[in-house]
Amino acid sequence: MLANVDEAAYGVQRKTTFWETLTSEKYFKWTLIIPLVVTLAIFMIYPMIYCLYYSTHEYAIALGKTPVFLGWDNYRFVLHDITFWKALGRTFRVLVMCIAGELLLGMGIALLWNREFRGQNITRGLGLLPLLISPLAMSMIWNYVLQYDFGIVNQLLEGVGLSKIMWWSTERAMYSVTFITIWKWFPFSIFVLLAGMKGLPRDAFEAAKVDGASAWFTFRKLTLPMLMPLIMIIVLLRTMWLIRIFDPLYGTTRGGSATEVLDWLVYRTSFVFFDVGVGSTLAMISLFLTIIICALLFRQLMIALGASK
Amino acid sequence: MRRSVWFWLATGIILAVIVLPMIWIYLTSFKPPEDIFTLGVRKLFIFRPTLDNYSYLFVWTDFFKEMRNTAIMAVASTALVMVVSLPAAYSFARWNTGGGMLLFVTISTRMFPAVVASIPFFFWFRSMGLLDTHIGLILLLFYFNMSFATFLLFGFFKEIARELEDAAMVDGYGRLEIFRRIIFPLIKPGASITAVFCLIWAWNEFLFSFLFTRTDAKTISVGISLFWAALNIQWGPMAACVGLAIIPTLIAAWFMQRYIVRGLTFGAVKG
Numbered sequence: 243m244l245a246n247v248d249e250a251a252y253g254v255q256r257k258t259t260f261w262e263t264l265t266s267e268k269y270f271k272w273t274l275i276i277p278l279v280v281t282l283a284i285f286m287i288y289p290m291i292y293c294l295y296y297s298t299h300e301y302a303i304a305l306g307k308t309p310v311f312l313g314w315d316n317y318r319f320v321l322h323d324i325t326f327w328k329a330l331g332r333t334f335r336v337l338v339m340c341i342a343g344e345l346l347l348g349m350g351i352a353l354l355w356n357r358e359f360r361g362q363n364i365t366r367g368l369g370l371l372p373l374l375i376s377p378l379a380m381s382m383i384w385n386y387v388l389q390y391d392f393g394i395v396n397q398l399l400e401g402v403g404l405s406k407i408m409w410w411s412t413e414r415a416m417y418s419v420t421f422i423t424i425w426k427w428f429p430f431s432i433f434v435l436l437a438g439m440k441g442l443p444r445d446a447f448e449a450a451k452v453d454g455a456s457a458w459f460t461f462r463k464l465t466l467p468m469l470m471p472l473i474m475i476i477v478l479l480r481t482m483w484l485i486r487i488f489d490p491l492y493g494t495t496r497g498g499s500a501t502e503v504l505d506w507l508v509y510r511t512s513f514v515f516f517d518v519g520v521g522s523t524l525a526m527i528s529l530f531l532t533i534i535i536c537a538l539l540f541r542q543l544m545i546a547l548g549a550s551k
Numbered sequence: 552m553r554r555s556v557w558f559w560l561a562t563g564i565i566l567a568v569i570v571l572p573m574i575w576i577y578l579t580s581f582k583p584p585e586d587i588f589t590l591g592v593r594k595l596f597i598f599r600p601t602l603d604n605y606s607y608l609f610v611w612t613d614f615f616k617e618m619r620n621t622a623i624m625a626v627a628s629t630a631l632v633m634v635v636s637l638p639a640a641y642s643f644a645r646w647n648t649g650g651g652m653l654l655f656v657t658i659s660t661r662m663f664p665a666v667v668a669s670i671p672f673f674f675w676f677r678s679m680g681l682l683d684t685h686i687g688l689i690l691l692l693f694y695f696n697m698s699f700a701t702f703l704l705f706g707f708f709k710e711i712a713r714e715l716e717d718a719a720m721v722d723g724y725g726r727l728e729i730f731r732r733i734i735f736p737l738i739k740p741g742a743s744i745t746a747v748f749c750l751i752w753a754w755n756e757f758l759f760s761f762l763f764t765r766t767d768a769k770t771i772s773v774g775i776s777l778f779w780a781a782l783n784i785q786w787g788p789m790a791a792c793v794g795l796a797i798i799p800t801l802i803a804a805w806f807m808q809r810y811i812v813r814g815l816t817f818g819a820v821k822g
Contacts (some may be wrong), residue, residue, distance in 0.1 A: 257618065270726040271646040278639035278657065278701065285694040288659055294669035303674075354561055366805065368566050371573070374800045376755035378772045382779075386579070386786060387572050392588050394575050425568070446756045486664045489757045491778060508666045513762060519672060525667035532664065 285537040290529075297522040302515075309519070316523040326524065330531075333504040336420050337484045341477055348431020348476070351459075355432070356439045366433075373429045381493025384422040385410075394411065415499035417434050423490050438472040461515070474543040481539060485532050504528050573797075579790040580604050587786050590674035604787040613766075614792065617774040624685055624770065625753035632749050635693075636701040637742065641734060643701070644708030645716075654705065658700040668694070671763050676763065683765045691759040696749040703748065707741025708734075751800050771796045 258266075264273040297316055299309040303456045320326050355366070372380065387393050388409035396406040408417045442465070450460045488505045497510060508528060512521030578598075579587060585596040608614050639657075642648045670689065673682075681687035711734065719729045760770040777797060778789035 265725060265727045267726065271642045271648045274638035275648055275653065277635040278697075281635055281694070281697060282656065282660070285697075286656075286663060288675075289663075289668045289671040293667055297672075344722075351565060354558065360556070365562060368569060370804055371569055371801070374755075374804045375573075375797050376757065376772055376775075376800070378755075378757040379775055379797055382775060382789060382793055383572050383576050385784075386790070388576060394571075426579065458695055482661055486666065488666065492757065492761070493779075505664060505666050508664070512666075512670050513673070518674075521670055523669060524665060528664050529667055533659075536659075540724035 293522040293525050293529075295522075296518050297526045299519050301519040301522075302517045307319060312519070316519050317527070320520060320523050320527065325502070326527075329502050329504045329507040332416060332500075332502065333485060333487070335416065336423065336487060336503060337481060339417075339420045340423050340427070341480050342483055343420070344428045344431045344480065345473065345476065347350040347424070348435055351428075351432045352439060353465075369429050369432060371429075372426045375426070377426060377489035377535045378493050380426050381422060381490045384418075384425070385494045388418060410495060410499055414502045415495050419487075419490055419494060419501055422494070423484070423487065426490070427480065430480075434472055434476055435469060438469050442468055470512035470546045471543065474539070474546045478536065478539045478543055481535060482532065485535070487526070576790045577794050579786060580794045582787065584787060604791040607788045608791045608795075612774065612777070612788070612792070613769070614771075614774065614795075617769055617771045618796075620685070620768055621754055621770040621772075624689050624692060624768070625750050627685070627689045628696065628753050629746050629749040631689065631693040632700045633742065633746060634695045636697055636704055636745075637738070638730075640701050640704035641708050641730065641738075643705050644711075645713075654701075657698050657701050660694070665695070665758050669759065673762060682763060683767050683769075685768050686772070688760055688763055688768055689725055691763060692753045695759060696752055697755060699752075700745050700749055703745045704738070704741065707738055707745070710741075711737050722774075747803055751803055754800060 264267055296309065298311065298313060300312050300316070301307070301309040335365075351369075353361070388395055390396060390408055390410070392408060393409070395409070400406055408414060446464055447460065450464060450547075455463075486505045487503055488509065491497060491501060491503065491506055497506045502510070503523070505528070508521055508524045511517050511524055581600045582598050583601045583603060605760070615632070643654045676682045676687050681690075715733055715737075716729055719733050724732070755772065756770070757772040757776070760773050763775060764770060765771055771792075775789065775792050778785045778792065
């Protein structure tokens with residue numbers, strides 16, 4: 243466009259500069275995403291290709307060997323490894339327990355707080371806190387609070403005449419980790435569901451009230467179906483984040499006490515034993531699992547969205 | 552009346568479960584070792600207050616360096632995120648560039664396990680001498696925050712009316728000028744919410760800083776983890792460190808409370 247103006251004004255054919263092409267009507271939208279695409283290529287495509295490459299090689303850095311091509315041997319090794327299956331099982335147990343706990347708590351509290359009350363701002367502000375604290379600090383705090391000898395929970399238990407509980411023992415550590423993860427993330431469910439409840443159409447609820455429907459009936463037949471898309475979004479996002487649970491373990495059990503989950507296994511294989519081949523294989527499997535689960539959940543989300551409209 | 556009693560009882564319990572662990576940490580940070588390990592409920596709140604833990608933290612650890620490092624890297628990575636995400640989110644929201652596919656790929660970087668990405672980056676950074684440097688971690692924090700920031704900004708850009716741009720086009724503004732003069736002032740509130748999110752996440756990030764920094768560029772999260780030495784944990788200084796490290800996020804929470812709730816729920820509610 244600018245070139246045409248020049249042409250008209252000076253009667254010369256001026257070549258459009260590179261910058262003009264970039265900001266022209268046709269290419270501007272692509273210009274804007276160049277930085278993003280470059281970033282994606284560096285930070286996403288590169289690691290993926292790297293992992294795919296080394297997952298087919300034997301490459302243990304600690305031994306100082308050069309990579310040797312193995313084909314599918316690493317995958318075969320991992321899939322026959324009981325440690326992997328145990329870690330996978332734990333990951334899914336934490337996943338299911340956390341999401342169930344967070345959704346139940348979140349829904350209950352959102353229903354409770356879905357009204358005007360005195361001090362609602364400060365209440366909600368405090369409710370937001372666990373979400374903003376660093377996960378590592380959170381896990382260290384809870385490690386301390388749940389200590390056997392001098393943790394406050396055990397001292398209080400003893401104070402009311404009960405016996406102390408080994409919170410970080412092999413049988414209980416996984417549940418303790420689950421508990422602190424729920425503690426950190428249940429506000430997320432609360433606030434997403436609260437926002438959803440604010441947006442619900444009022445007339446349907448008034449009609450239900452006029453018809454004399456019970457609170458439980460209203461919740462089951464009106465609130466729950468209408469909030470279904472949001473619930474699915476929470477499940478989807480939390481699944482994505484929970485499959486990679488790492489920080490809560492670092493401050494508490496450090497993979498001990500039968501709490502080694504998938505990401506901890508990847509970390510231990512690649513950064514403690516420096517076995518890049520097997521580590522990459524585990525990483526690729528973890529990535530595939532995440533993609534498959536998220537794709538399934540994404541379809542459910544689309545169905546839920548379609549049903550609500 | 553009975554209803555409101557139950558309501559406040561439930562709310563009180565919820566808030567107690569949230570707040571008590573934190574109060575407990577602050578109490579511990581003022582306790583001398585003998586009171587930390589002492590038993591008996593009465594002693595939980597009655598103790599001889601001391602500042603020893605704080606002086607240990609300030610004198611014997613790199614606390615100030617860690618705080619400074621974290622602040623520098625959080626701010627720098629957030630700036631970088633904004634430079635990349637703002638134009639991209641605008642492009643996605645305005646022209647649906649890439650037909651939604653590209654936006655989905657961007658969001659799915661959050662699906663990508665961070666541990667997976669850290670293996671190649673570790674060896675790559677090592678060969679480039681970026682391990683334990685500010686630049687290295689800034690790049691990783693940028694990668695860590697970019698996708699969600701783009702997603703949030705996408706939602707905010709969607710709210711801006713298209714007619715404004717068309718009017719500006721008629722007035723003869725170029726695309727670049729429209730972005731700078733019309734769109735940017737309107738996106739400022741949304742952009743600041745997104746920036747605060749990025750700051751908080753960068754401040755809290757642990758996995759990357761733990762794997763990629765040792766001494767020079769170590770962050771406060773790494774500092775906290777160092778109180779867990781070989782066998783025992785130094786509870787007193789750790790409590791002091793945790794207590795101070797979470798203060799910036801608490802301040803952010805206090806000022807941004809309303810906006811954070813909005814920002815958090817925004818993407819979810821708008822679908």
